[in-house]
Every structure is written in C-alpha cells, then in structure tokens.
Amino acid sequence: MKARSPEPAAEGLSWYKSSYSSGSGGQCVEVADAGAAVLIRDSKQPDAALVAVPGAQWTAFVRMAARG
Numbered sequence: 001m002k003a004r005s006p007e008p009a010a011e012g013l014s015w016y017k018s019s020y021s022s023g024s025g026g027q028c029v030e031v032a033d034a035g036a037a038v039l040i041r042d043s044k045q046p047d048a049a050l051v052a053v054p055g056a057q058w059t060a061f062v063r064m065a066a067r068g
Contacts (some may be wrong), residue, residue, distance in 0.1 A: 010039060011049060017043055
C-alpha cells in the first residue's frame with residue numbers, strides 16, 4: 001500500500017463512495033479503478049493524498065470484509 005499525492009489522471013476517474021459512508025458527512029471513503037491499482041481517497045478531502053492498492057489485494061480485502 002502506498003500513499004501519494006493526487007495525479008492529474010486521477011481526476012478523470014469514476015469515484016464510488018462506500019455504501020457505509022454516512023449521509024451526514026461522516027466517514028466517507030471513495031474508490032476508483034485505475035487499471036493496475038484501486039485508488040482510495042477521503043471524499044471530504046479529494047485533493048489530499050491517495051492510497052493505491054494493487055487490484056488483487058483490493059479484491060482479497062473486499063472478500064474478507066464481506067465475510068464480516
């Protein structure tokens with residue numbers, strides 16, 4: 001996992017907000033598929049650093065989280 005500053009290419013991506021984010025401005029996480037990696041950002045600070053996670057690791061995380 002690697003945190004980095006936003007790149008111009010990240011601006012053209014489709015960002016998806018977590019279904020667990022509260023509607024009242026609470027914890028809001030967004031993700032975007034950037035090809036080789038999944039980018040993660042704080043929707044309240046979209047210009048802050050991004051976290052890039054390789055696609056295979058993201059898939060494993062989502063599967064594990066879904067098991068609850």
